[in-house]
Amino acid sequence: MKLREFACSFTLLFSLAYAVRLAAQRPAEWTAPFPPFRIAGNLYYVGSGDLASYLIATPKGLILINGNLTSSPPLIRKSVEALGFRFSGIKILLISHAHYDHCGGSAEIIKQTGAKYEVMDGDVPVVESGGKSDFAYGAVKTMQFPPARVDRVLHDGDTVQLGSTVLTAHLTAGHTRGTTTWTMDERQGGRLLHVVIVGSPNVNSGYKLMGNTVYPQIAADYAHQFSVLKALPCDIFLGAHGGYFDLSDKYARWKAGDKDAFIDPAGYKAYVAEREQAFETELHRQKAATH
Numbered sequence: 001m002k003l004r005e006f007a008c009s010f011t012l013l014f015s016l017a018y019a020v021r022l023a024a025q026r027p028a029e030w031t032a033p034f035p036p037f038r039i040a041g042n043l044y045y046v047g048s049g050d051l052a053s054y055l056i057a058t059p060k061g062l063i064l065i066n067g068n069l070t071s072s073p074p075l076i077r078k079s080v081e082a083l084g085f086r087f088s089g090i091k092i093l094l095i096s097h098a099h100y101d102h103c104g105g106s107a108e109i110i111k112q113t114g115a116k117y118e119v120m121d122g123d124v125p126v127v128e129s130g131g132k133s134d135f136a137y138g139a140v141k142t143m144q145f146p147p148a149r150v151d152r153v154l155h156d157g158d159t160v161q162l163g164s165t166v167l168t169a170h171l172t173a174g175h176t177r178g179t180t181t182w183t184m185d186e187r188q189g190g191r192l193l194h195v196v197i198v199g200s201p202n203v204n205s206g207y208k209l210m211g212n213t214v215y216p217q218i219a220a221d222y223a224h225q226f227s228v229l230k231a232l233p234c235d236i237f238l239g240a241h242g243g244y245f246d247l248s249d250k251y252a253r254w255k256a257g258d259k260d261a262f263i264d265p266a267g268y269k270a271y272v273a274e275r276e277q278a279f280e281t282e283l284h285r286q287k288a289a290t291h
């Protein structure tokens with residue numbers, strides 16, 4: 001085995017080991033119960049301490065974004081019902097991206113509600129194989145999840161409509177091939193607010209940005225993602241994990257009476273800029289390592 005091959009195998013083993021450790025040591029915060037609440041208009045938070053789920057209530061039924069972990073549906077159901085909605089009222093299920101912490105609960109939610117599962121094209125094989133076709137974690141058993149059949153394949157720019165609510169699916173790939181950033185508009189206090197739910201701009205530990213034979217265009221996809229995120233108008237900044245947008249701090253302010261706590265265009269811009277910098281730093285590091 002040549003030194004380069006040895007180094008590659010070592011890196012792969014290391015990243016697999018890291019992934020297994022990551023899955024085994026989920027921070028308790030991820031799944032800690034979190035009070036459900038109205039973010040703005042007909043948009044509600046129904047996730048846990050860090051795994052974000054969003055409920056959109058329309059006169060024609062409910063839309064849920066993210067089923068989270070395989071173990072999450074009972075907690076999501078409790079939150080939906082605590083807000084006064086019927087869980088069976090969920091007509092459409094969407095996800096941020098096809099990783100076990102955002103779509104692990106999808107199969108169970110579909111079973112309980114009969115919701116239509118609408119997923120971005122690049123993530124469809126992953127959700128339908130229960131994670132086995134994931135470009136990075138396909139072989140990691142602890143990151144697999146119950147497979148679920150997709151009812152509608154989404155493409156970049158497609159809209160999901162229920163009643164008069166319209167969500168737009170923006171392909172922001174890289175983290176997965178179908179990572180989706182959702183946008184919608186909400187009215188609050190006579191103001192029109194642009195909502196952005198970031199899918200994930202993160203380059204996970206062990207992701208190969210250079211010479212990735214399984215996902216050759218990964219670096220170009222991340223670069224495209226950042227150009228998309230920077231162009232989106234954002235008032236209400238949300239994402240797949242509460243940590244992206246400081247859920248705990250903002251909720252504390254919201255609870256104390258600041259109903260505008262989630263309006264944070266500057267925070268969104270700063271977050272996207274910081275994540276883009278992190279991507280570029282990692283890309284340069286990997287480029288330097290290949291020379």
Ligand SMILES: [Zn+2]
Pocket residue numbers: 097099175200
């Ligand atoms: Zn992920």
